[in-house]
Amino acid sequence: MHDRSAQATSFGAAAAAYERGRPEYPEAALDWLLAPGPEGGAAPRAVVDLGAGTGKLTRSLCARGLEVSAVEPSEGMREQLSAAVPGATVLAGSGESVPLADGSADVVLAAQAWHWVDTSLAVPEVARVLRPGGHLGMVWNVRDEREDWVAALGRLLYPGGTPVIGGVGVEGLAAHPDLFGPVERHDVEWVNTLTGDQLLDMVASRSYVITMAEAEREALFAEVRDLLAHHPSLAGRSHVELPYRTECYRARRLRADPGPVAG
Numbered sequence: 565m566h567d568r569s570a571q572a573t574s575f576g577a578a579a580a581a582y583e584r585g586r587p588e589y590p591e592a593a594l595d596w597l598l599a600p601g602p603e604g605g606a607a608p609r610a611v612v613d614l615g616a617g618t619g620k621l622t623r624s625l626c627a628r629g630l631e632v633s634a635v636e637p638s639e640g641m642r643e644q645l646s647a648a649v650p651g652a653t654v655l656a657g658s659g660e661s662v663p664l665a666d667g668s669a670d671v672v673l674a675a676q677a678w679h680w681v682d683t684s685l686a687v688p689e690v691a692r693v694l695r696p697g698g699h700l701g702m703v704w705n706v707r708d709e710r711e712d713w714v715a716a717l718g719r720l721l722y723p724g725g726t727p728v729i730g731g732v733g734v735e736g737l738a739a740h741p742d743l744f745g746p747v748e749r750h751d752v753e754w755v756n757t758l759t760g761d762q763l764l765d766m767v768a769s770r771s772y773v774i775t776m777a778e779a780e781r782e783a784l785f786a787e788v789r790d791l792l793a794h795h796p797s798l799a800g801r802s803h804v805e806l807p808y809r810t811e812c813y814r815a816r817r818l819r820a821d822p823g824p825v826a827g
Contacts, residue, residue: 585765615677683736
């Protein structure tokens, strides 16, 4: 059994591989995650990127001219993040402990991160940081294994079956109906083009691969190289096209005081 605690804190050891191999997030997903609420109002300005990693989401947020606070527990990841996205405010913290003032954020986003948090602590902590009417967005890039070679890669990475991470932890919001409204979902399908070396970096950046014994890790890399060399969809190609389904979830922060009911 994999050690979840060790995996959760492992990413700093492979921060460079994470930066090279992990995909960014499609603009269509960000459009939906950053959309104003159903009641309209101003577009969000102050955004928190929670579990920001090396800044895969952070740089896209900064490119939109937003005021971004990137919160990341791993020192190694923060070093990569600060170098990659100098326009963001980079802070040490986690989903359970966000170093920002009450009501200071219009949006809090967690990209490829919410499945690591303790929702019993993170949900009220995110609610504290959000202004009333702001929202929490959770997003995951999930490899689309309907493509044959992607399914073959999945079998190499997870012989017992690819675990589900998309949407994990979202159910934790239902335990706090006083803090958040109903969860909405939106999916975006897209393709990431990368080199064989970048695909190997993507594999190397998986938490359970980082924590493998060296011999086991090298054996896995050899299997992935063999897939690249011999699978009919990949052999002889300088680049591969990796399809993704980006799963997006959002929920509005309820107003603490709904005010008097009109009569």
